[in-house]
Each structure stands twice: as structure tokens, then as C-alpha cells.
Amino acid sequence: MTKDKVDDDIAVQLDEFDELISSGVICISSDSESDIGDVVDIDNIIDIDLESLPSSPILETKRKSLDTEDKPRDEPAHKRQATVELPFPDGAVRLTRMEGEKENLAEAMTLSDILQKSRLRKALLSTYVLDLDWLLRHFDSSTKLVIVKSYDPKVEQRGVYQSEGGRITLVNPEFANQGYPMMHSKIMLLFYDDYMRFVVSSANLFDIDWTVLQNIVFIQDMPYTSVAVSGGFTEELAGSLRDISVPEAVVEQLKFVDFSRVKIHIVTSVPTAVGRGQFHMDSYGLDRLSKVAKMMRNPELNESEAYDMTLFCYGSSMGRLTSAYLRNFYSHAMGSTPASIQNSSGLSPLDMERNVKVGFHTQAQGLSNVNGSTPRQCIKFKADFYSDPSFPQYALHRVESKVANTLIHAKVILARSNATENGQRKPGERGWIYLGSHNFTPGAWGYVRTPDKRCHVNNYEYGVILLNVHFESMFGRDTVTWNGTKLPLPFRLAWPEYEKGEVPLLSE
Numbered sequence: 001m002t003k004d005k006v007d008d009d010i011a012v013q014l015d016e017f018d019e020l021i022s023s024g025v026i027c028i029s030s031d032s033e034s035d036i037g038d039v040v041d042i043d044n045i046i047d048i049d050l051e052s053l054p055s056s057p058i059l060e061t062k063r064k065s066l067d068t069e070d071k072p073r074d075e076p077a078h079k080r081q082a083t084v085e086l087p088f089p090d091g092a093v094r095l096t097r098m099e100g101e102k103e104n105l106a107e108a109m110t111l112s113d114i115l116q117k118s119r120l121r122k123a124l125l126s127t128y129v130l131d132l133d134w135l136l137r138h139f140d141s142s143t144k145l146v147i148v149k150s151y152d153p154k155v156e157q158r159g160v161y162q163s164e165g166g167r168i169t170l171v172n173p174e175f176a177n178q179g180y181p182m183m184h185s186k187i188m189l190l191f192y193d194d195y196m197r198f199v200v201s202s203a204n205l206f207d208i209d210w211t212v213l214q215n216i217v218f219i220q221d222m223p224y225t226s227v228a229v230s231g232g233f234t235e236e237l238a239g240s241l242r243d244i245s246v247p248e249a250v251v252e253q254l255k256f257v258d259f260s261r262v263k264i265h266i267v268t269s270v271p272t273a274v275g276r277g278q279f280h281m282d283s284y285g286l287d288r289l290s291k292v293a294k295m296m297r298n299p300e301l302n303e304s305e306a307y308d309m310t311l312f313c314y315g316s317s318m319g320r321l322t323s324a325y326l327r328n329f330y331s332h333a334m335g336s337t338p339a340s341i342q343n344s345s346g347l348s349p350l351d352m353e354r355n356v357k358v359g360f361h362t363q364a365q366g367l368s369n370v371n372g373s374t375p376r377q378c379i380k381f382k383a384d385f386y387s388d389p390s391f392p393q394y395a396l397h398r399v400e401s402k403v404a405n406t407l408i409h410a411k412v413i414l415a416r417s418n419a420t421e422n423g424q425r426k427p428g429e430r431g432w433i434y435l436g437s438h439n440f441t442p443g444a445w446g447y448v449r450t451p452d453k454r455c456h457v458n459n460y461e462y463g464v465i466l467l468n469v470h471f472e473s474m475f476g477r478d479t480v481t482w483n484g485t486k487l488p489l490p491f492r493l494a495w496p497e498y499e500k501g502e503v504p505l506l507s508e
Contacts, residue, residue, distance in 0.1 A: 084193075084194035084195055084223065086195055086221040086222075086223065087221055088197075088219050088220050088221045089220075089221055089261055090220070090261055090263070090483055091218065091219070091220035091261075091262070091263065091264060091466075091483065092218075092219055092220070092485065093216065093217070093218055093219075093435065093466075093482070093487050093488060094107060094108060094109045094216075094217045094219060094488065095107055095108045095109075095214060095215070095216055095217070095402070095410075095488050095490055096108060096109065096110070096111075096201075096203055096209070096210050096213075096214065096215040096216070096217065097109060097110045097113075097210075098211065098212065098214060098403050098406060099211040099212055099371075101403055107488035108488075109217065109219075110210065111138055111203075111210045112138055114188070114190075114197075114199060114217070114219065115138055115139070115190065116190075116192070117138060117139050117140050117143065118140065119192050119193070120139070120140070120143050120190055120191070120192060121143065121144070121191045121192060121193065122143065122144040122145070122146075122190075122191040123139070123143060123144070123145050123146070123188060123189065123190050123191065124145075124146045124147075124148075124187075124188065124189040124241075124246060124250050125145065125146070125147050125148070125187070125188050125205060126147070126148035126149075126183070126185045126186060126187050126188075126244055126246075126462070127147070127148075127149065127185075127186055127204050127205040128150065128182070128183065128184045128185075128186065128204050128437070129204035129205065129206050129209075130147070130149050130150075130204070130205050130206065131205065131206035131207065132147075134205075134206055134207050135147075135205045135206075142167070143167075144166075144167050144168075144169075145167065145168050145169065146169045146171065146246070146247060146250055147168070147169070147170050147171065147205075148171045148173055148183070148185075148244050148245065148246060149170055149171065149172065150172075150181075150182075150183050151172045153175045153181060156172055157172065158172050158173060158174050158175065158245075159171075159172050160172070160247070169247070171245055171246070171247070173244055173245035173460075174245060174274050175274070176271060176273035176274040177273055180443070180458060181271075182443070182458065182459045182460065183244065183459070183460035184437045184438075184439075184444065184459050184460055184461050184462075185244055185268070185437050185460050185461055185462035186200070186201050186202060186203060186204065186205075186436070186437045186462065187199065187200050187201075187462050188201075189241075189250070191253070194223065194224060195221045195222060195223045195224060196221070196222050196224070196253075196257050197219065197220070197221050197222075198219070198220050198221075198222065198237075199217060199218070199219050200217070200218045200435070200436050200462060200463060200464050201215060201216065201217040201218070201436075201437075202215045202216050202217075202316075202409060202410045202411045202412075202435065202436065202437055203215035203217070203409070208374060208375065208378065209378075209409060212371040212374065212375050212406070213316075213371075213375050213378060213406070213407055213408070213409035214401055214402065214403060214406055214407065214408045214409060214410060214490040215409050215410050215490070216410040216411075216412060216435045216489075216490055218264065218435055218436075218464050218466075220261075220262065220264075222257050222258055222259055222261070222262070223257075223258050224256050224257060224258065225256055225257065225258040226256070228255040228256060229255060229256075229257075229258070229259070230255065232259065233259040233262045234254055234255065234257070234259055236265075236266050237254060237259070237266065238251050238254050240266050240268050240462065241254075243268060243270050243460070244460055244462075263466070263467070263483065264464040264465065264466055264467075265292045265295070265464065265465045265467070266462070266463075266464055267288050267289055267292060267434065267436070267438075267463050267464065267465055268284055268288065268460075268461060268462050268463070269284045269285040269288075269438065269444060269445065269446065269457045269459055269460060269461035269462075270283075270284045270457060270460060271457055271458055271459065271460065272446075272455075272456045272457050272458075282454075282455075284446070284455075284457055285444075285445045285446030285455050285457040285461075286328070286329065286332040286445050286446045286447075286448070286455045287332070287446070287455045289332050289333060289434075289445070289465075290332040290333075290335050290336075291335070292335075292465050293332065293333055293334055293335030293336075294335035295467065296335070296415070296431075296432045296465070296467050297335065304344065304345040304346060304347075305345075305417065305418075305419040306334075306345075306417075307334050307336065307341045307344065307345040307347060308345060308347060308351075308355070308417070308418045308419065309333075309334070309355060309415050309416060309417050309418060309431065310355050310356075310357060310415070310416050310418055311329075311330060311333055311355060311356045311357065311413060311414070311415050312357050312359060312412070312413065312414040312415075312416070312493070312495060313356060313357065313358050313359065313412075313413050313440040314358075314359035314360070314399060314408065314410065314411065314412050314413075314440070314490075314491065315411045315438070315439030315440040315441065315444075316378060316379050316380065316407075316408065316409045316410070316411065316439060317379075317380040317381070317439040317441060318358075318360060318380065318381040318382075318385060318386075318439070318440070318441065318504070319385070319439070319440070319441025319442050319443055319444075320385055320388065320391070320441075320442065321358070321385075321391055321392055321395070321440075321441075321442075322390045322391070322392065323353050323390075323392050325442060325447065326352070326353045326356045326358075326392060326395060327349050327352045327353055328447070328448055329356065329445065330352040330353070330355055330356050331352065333413070333415060338352060353392065353395070354394075355418070356395055357395065357397045357495050358392075358395040358396055358397065358440060359396075359397050359398075359399040359491065359495055360381060360396055360397075360398075360399070360504045360505065361379060361398075361399065361407055361408070361504065361505040362398055362498065362502050362503065362504060362505060363502075363503050363504065363505050363506065364502070365398070365407070365505065366379065366407065366505035368405055369405050369406055369407050370405045370406065371406060371407070373508070375406070375407045375409075376407065376505065376508060377508060378407075378409055379407055379409070379505050379507075380507050381504050381505060381506050381507055382506070382507055383506045383507070386503070386504060386506060393498075394497075396497070396498050396504060397495035397496060397497055397498065398495065398496050398497075398498060398499075398502065399491045399492075399495060400491060400492045400494070401490060401491060402488075402489065402490055402491060402492065407505075408490045408491060410435070410490040410491075411435065411436060411437060411438050411439055411440075411463070412433065412434065412435050412489070412490065412491075413433065413434040413438075413440070414431065414432075414433050414434075414469075414480070414489075414493075415431040415432045415433070415469075416429065416431045416471055417429040417430060417431055417471075429470070429471050430468055430469065430470055430471075431469050431470075431471060432465055432466060432467050432468070432469050433465070433466050433469050433480070433482070433487065434463055434464070434465050434466075435463060435464060435466075436461065436462050436463020436464060437461045437462050437463060438461045438463050442458075443457075443458040443459050444457075444458075444459050444461050445457070445461075446458075466482050466483075466487075468482065469481070469482045469487065470482070478493040478494075480493070
């Protein structure tokens with residue numbers, strides 16, 4: 001298939017509000033969650049020829065038990081006690097390396113850099129957009145893969161199917177009666193001889209996201225342990241995998257991974273309409289963000305200072321925002337409610353709205369990007385959203401990519417304290433950063449319905465929050481550090497408001 005044809009398919013899939021394009025090369029992936037129980041249930045696994053996708057029959061699933069027969073090729077990893085030097089033992093943030101980029105190489109990684117294919121034994125991956133032919137070129141032919149992908153529920157059914165004698169397992173997860181089914185999670189579990197690599201990113205599994213669009217990645221390596229562990233981050237990660245129908249045989253391997261050096265928190269979204277979403281509504285989206293936010297409060301600040309932060313919110317897709325949604329999002333990000341924040345800190349509703357800066361590329365930036373029309377098709381902002389009288393245009397801010405004249409596909413929320421001392425920002429003020437798959441949209445994070453006052457979510461999403469992020473201003477530039485290391489960001493921290501006449505990059 002020619003590059004022009006792929007570009008055309010991508011344009012169609014995005015312009016149709018991201019619905020599945022059954023091209024045989026590009027698949028729109030949707031992750032969904034498991035049934036009311038903790039384990040997805042599938043009676044059989046169908047062997048298929050990859051060339052037949054996506055028209056091959058897919059097995060409908062039921063609520064029983066999952067056995068993918070995904071057994072280790074060699075001796076179980078937790079029985080091997082070799083000492084290994086971990087590349088990222090405490091976790092790190094990296095950017096995707098842009099095609100032709102010659103600066104900031106230490107801060108950027110290619111997909112091949114992350115996978116280390118010559119050492120990789122098995123891998124779990126999930127994605128929204130999947131170019132399977134392109135992806136398989138990054139793996140040795142013996143590496144076992146489990147890929148959670150999306151599908152058109154009008155054409156295929158939920159289930160698991162395999163190819164190449166079981167080496168490749170494709171998972172069609174659960175979709176419910178949603179207005180717009182979407183699984184947008186982007187994670188990897190990479191299993192090597194002596195450790196597991198945990199990766200969360202904003203990049204889909206196709207070439208554009210790894211070459212001409214700027215994305216962000218969290219990566220951490222965890223050694224194996226000979227003693228089974230449970231609770232804590234083990235259960236947090238296991239639950240998030242079951243949400244997107246990851247085979248239980250994969251989830252079970254987490255029991256022999258040492259997560260003792262993990263300092264991040266997982267934040268996911270699961271559609272309210274599906275089983276786990278209905279029974280665990282307070283575990284996802286805005287409600288999950290609020291729970292983590294309560295851990296993020298800086299004990300060195302008084303209550304009025306702790307509730308006064310600026311949120312820098314960037315995503316590559318824009319939803320139907322309103323002023324009320326900005327206030328609601330802000331209060332959840334503070335772990336509180338608008339009324340409580342106003343009573344304890346004195347912040348007015350307008351103050352809360354103004355504390356949310358929504359970053360988005362301008363039309364001029366889109367036209368001047370050096371990579372042409374293809375990246376622009378991946379930045380989505382519908383014209384009728386922008387022109388809606390209820391849309392808070394005052395919240396829009398221009399972002400400058402770290403790599404000149406390129407576009408950002410990353411999804412980032414940066415929370416920075418507004419606390420001052422002698423009229424200046426307090427030195428070393430603390431905050432937090434979110435990175436992952438959530439765009440700044442009600443579909444991704446959820447919205448609170450008036451009747452039941454509960455958060456309702458449409459998408460599957462996956463991200464992590466890094467606490468105790470420090471900000472310093474040096475030589476007129478802001479530096480962000482976490483865990484004692486500088487955090488690379490895809491954008492510059494100066495976010496000016498849109499000037500008169502500037503408009504956002506609207507969908508073509």
C-alpha cells in the first residue's frame with residue numbers, strides 16, 4: 001500500500017470521528033474492559049491468518065475463565081536469579097525521537113530503543129491505531145506478542161484470536177452499548193530474561209506517531225523476584241490490565257515482579273456503560289484523578305495556597321468544553337469540589353476557570369509544520385466545537401513544540417503551584433505531572449451528570465501521575481525535575497494566550 005493511500009485512510013478514519021477503517025493495514029484499536037468479574041472469559045481461541053484481517057470470524061466471549069495457553073518459552077523468569085543492571089530502575093520520562101532530529105537525543109527514544117528486540121522474550125501492547133505490518137518489523141520472529149486492539153463492533157465480536165501457531169495473540173475487548181466505542185489506552189509490558197519493562201505513552205503503534213509527531217513516554221524497569229508479591233502497585237497494575245481484557249495468564253506474571261521502587265500512580269478511564277465501569281465508577285477518570293490529587297497536596301503550603309495551582313492541559317484532540325467543565329475538572333484535580341475550594345481558599349469560580357490553561361496548536365502552526373498534511377490530520381478540533389457559544393475560547397493558549405515547526409501529539413497535564421514569596425514564585429515549588437493517553441476531553445476524563453452527581457466516562461484511557469515534581473527558574477527558563485532528574489517536556493513552558501485573529505488548528 002502506498003504512503004498516499006495510508007495518509008488517505010488516516011484522514012478518513014479521523015474525519016469520521018475516529019471510527020474504524022477496515023483497510024487491512026491500518027486498524028483503529030479500541031481497548032475495553034473485562035466483565036463484571038475480574039477475568040475475561042473466552043471459550044476457545046481461533047487460529048487466523050493475519051492476511052484475512054479484519055474480515056475473519058472472531059469468537060464471541062462469555063463470562064467464564066480465560067486461558068490463552070500463554071506459557072513461557074523457557075524457564076519461568078522468576079526462577080532465574082541473575083543480577084542485572086536496569087536501564088531505568090527508578091522510572092524516567094522520554095520523548096519520541098522525531099525523524100531527522102539532531103538535538104536533545106538523550107531525552108528521546110525510538111520504538112526500537114524501547115523494545116530492545118534482540119533481548120525481548122514476550123510483549124503485551126495496547127493501542128488505538130495499529131499498523132500491524134509496520135509493528136511486526138520491530139520484533140524478532142520468535143517473540144510472542146499479545147496486542148489489545150480495537151475493532152468495529154458492527155463487524156466483529158469481542159474475543160481472542162491467534163496466528164503463527166499462537167505467537168501472535170490479538171484481543172478484541174469488550175464494548176458496551178456506547179454512543180461512540182473507543183479504547184485509547186497505550187501501554188506496553190515487555191518481558192526480558194531478568195526484568196520487566198513498563199511503558200505508558202501517548203503514541204499509537206504506527207509510524208507517524210514515532211517519527212513526525214511529538215509524543216511522550218514513561219518507562220520503568222522492574223526486576224523479577226523469587227517470592228510472589230501482592231497488593232500495592234501489583235494489584236493496581238493488575239486491575240488496570242483486566243480492565244482492558246488482558247489475558248489472565250499475562251496478569252498472573254506480575255506476581256513475580258518487584259515493584260518496590262515504583263513511585264508513580266496509575267490513572268485510567270473505563271467506559272461507564274461496561275461491566276467494570278458500572279461497578280467501579282469511582283475508580284476511573286475524574287474520580288480517580290481526585291483520589292490521587294489528595295495525595296498530591298503539598299504539606300508545606302497552607303490551604304489557600306494548596307488549592308491555588310495552574311493546570312497546563314495539552315492534548316491532540318479537543319472535546320466540547322464549557323466553563324462549568326473547567327471548574328469541575330479543576331476541583332477534581334485539587335481533590336475537592338468547587339464549593340469547598342471557594343470556601344477554604346477564597347478562589348472564585350472564575351479564578352478556577354482561569355487557572356486551567358488549555359494548550360492547542362494554532363492554524364498557523366499547523367500550516368507551517370515541516371511534515372506536511374499527515375500530522376495535521378492527527379490533531380483534531382471540530383469547527384463547530386470551537387464556534388459553540390459555550391466553548392471557553394479564553395482558555396486557549398498557544399504551545400510551542402520543543403522541536404521547531406512540528407506538531408505535538410502528547411497528552412500532558414502539568415500542575416504548578418501559584419504560591420508566591422515576596423511577590424515572586426516560591427523557589428522549588430512542587431506540583432505534579434500526568435502523561436498518557438487522556439486528551440483533555442469529557443469523553444476521556446468523564447463528566448459529572450446532574451441527576452446522580454457521578455462521573456460518566458466514554459473512553460478507555462491509560463496514564464500515570466508523577467508526584468513531587470519541582471519547578472525552578474534559571475537564566476529566565478523554567479526547569480521541571482522529578483526524582484532528582486530533569487523532565488523532558490514536548491513543549492516550552494511559556495504558554496501565551498491566543499492573540500487577536502489567531503484560531504486553533506481546526507480539523508480538515
